[in-house]
Amino acid sequence: xxxxxxxxxxxxxxxxxxxxMARHDGPMTSEAIGRMLGTNPVVVRRTMAGLRTAGYVKSExxxxxxxxxxxxxxxxxxxxxxxxxxxxxxxxxxxxRANPACAVEQVVNAAVEDTLREAxxxxxxxxxxxxxxxxxxxxxxxxxxxxxxxxxxxx
Amino acid sequence: xxxxxxxxxxxxxxxxxxxxMARHDGPMTSEAIGRMLGTNPVVVRRTMAGLRTAGYVKSExxxxxxxxxxxxxxxxxxxxxxxxxxxxxxxxxxxxRANPACAVEQVVNAAVEDTLREAxxxxxxxxxxxxxxxxxxxxxxxxxxxxxxxxxxxx
DNA sequence: CTATCACGTAACTTGATAAGTATCGTGATG
DNA sequence: CATCACGATACTTATCAAGTTACGTGATAG
Numbered sequence: 001x002x003x004x005x006x007x008x009x010x011x012x013x014x015x016x017x018x019x020x021m022a023r024h025d026g027p028m029t030s031e032a033i034g035r036m037l038g039t040n041p042v043v044v045r046r047t048m049a050g051l052r053t054a055g056y057v058k059s060e061x062x063x064x065x066x067x068x069x070x071x072x073x074x075x076x077x078x079x080x081x082x083x084x085x086x087x088x089x090x091x092x093x094x095x096x097r098a099n100p101a102c103a104v105e106q107v108v109n110a111a112v113e114d115t116l117r118e119a120x121x122x123x124x125x126x127x128x129x130x131x132x133x134x135x136x137x138x139x140x141x142x143x144x145x146x147x148x149x150x151x152x153x154x155x
Numbered sequence: 156x157x158x159x160x161x162x163x164x165x166x167x168x169x170x171x172x173x174x175x176m177a178r179h180d181g182p183m184t185s186e187a188i189g190r191m192l193g194t195n196p197v198v199v200r201r202t203m204a205g206l207r208t209a210g211y212v213k214s215e216x217x218x219x220x221x222x223x224x225x226x227x228x229x230x231x232x233x234x235x236x237x238x239x240x241x242x243x244x245x246x247x248x249x250x251x252r253a254n255p256a257c258a259v260e261q262v263v264n265a266a267v268e269d270t271l272r273e274a275x276x277x278x279x280x281x282x283x284x285x286x287x288x289x290x291x292x293x294x295x296x297x298x299x300x301x302x303x304x305x306x307x308x309x310x
Numbered sequence: 311c312t313a314t315c316a317c318g319t320a321a322c323t324t325g326a327t328a329a330g331t332a333t334c335g336t337g338a339t340g
Numbered sequence: 341c342a343t344c345a346c347g348a349t350a351c352t353t354a355t356c357a358a359g360t361t362a363c364g365t366g367a368t369a370g
Contacts (some may be wrong), residue, residue, distance in 0.1 A: 006326050007249035008357060015263040023259075029316065036257070043358065045317065062367030065316050078266070082248075089356090092247045092327095093237075094162035102191070103301075104178075107294040108170040111233070111285065119278040126270045139262045161355045163328060184345065198329065200346065217338030220345050244327090247356095
């Protein structure tokens with residue numbers, strides 16, 4: 001399905017970058033990463049800033065500088081990355097008024113929000129249970145079954 | 156928590172309206188509903204249009220006109236309402252490129268989207284398992300435990 | 311020391327979408 | 341026939357991720 005919608009893609013883009021960094025020797029520049037993602041270096045730096053604060057990557061200036069992984073990939077989950085990039089809003093739906101005076105509205109909001117909370121809990125549990133290392137391994141596994149790993153380079 | 160974010164509140168607002176309509180004799184005008192929701196009649200009509208198409212409500216023009224429930228509340232689930240109001244976008248996060256050339260990106264997107272799909276399936280199952288009648292009953296139950304039902308009127 | 315490289319940061323623009331608003335048409339009621 | 345209430349269109353507003361421009365800072369090369 002070709003989604004042309006408005007979704008926050010910081011998590012998936014960051015995971016994409018991190019996996020490439022894991023398979024790459026030496027620092028990667030924001031410009032090179034931006035080319036991979038089809039965007040520009042400023043957007044990359046903006047998103048990576050959260051990862052640096054969390055200690056998952058570090059950055060160096062000057063010649064030969066760029067971004068490097070600074071953590072054990074086994075110790076960082078997809079949830080950690082989601083939080084590091086500051087992507088708190090998961091749902092596009094919800095209720096707008098927090099404490100309505102109307103009791104009917106209170107019941108309705110509670111019902112909807114309970115359901116959303118359940119779904120969010122599942123999401124958090126799933127994202128928290130997968131490490132970057134596992135994700136990298138699932139990529140390697142896929143390459144072994146589907147052919148050579150040349151496709152790891154971005155267009 | 157006081158969310159001042161950008162959420163699609165069509166589902167919760169519509170449920171709110173439907174429950175009031177169920178407790179109300181005769182048609183309710185878009186203007187009266189708009190006052191309940193703190194919005195204006197055009198927004199109400201726009202959202203209700205989907206419900207009418209689905210056959211859950213009907214509308215009458217002229218004196219004494221307005222909106223009336225046209226379906227068995229036991230037969231309509233919260234999921235039915237969600238779909239009737241045309242609210243398809245559930246998540247604010249996701250991946251932007253559907254079929255990337257990069258195999259790493261494919262693996263990452265698949266992982267993220269599988270997780271989202273799981274959460275969506277849970278959400279759909281939950282919303283589909285609750286009928287409007289059940290929601291109305293849970294309101295009545297709450298009133299019995301917490302006091303008189305005067306709070307069913309909106310501010 | 312100076313030029314270049316690469317990140318850091320701030321400010322602004324763009325695009326998409328729910329919500330809000332204004333206006334006019336249409337049909338039904340009294 | 342006057343009024344009411346919906347139907348529909350068009351336009352504006354608000355929000356936020358993403359994109360863009362511009363300039364500053366520190367590090368390396370020569």
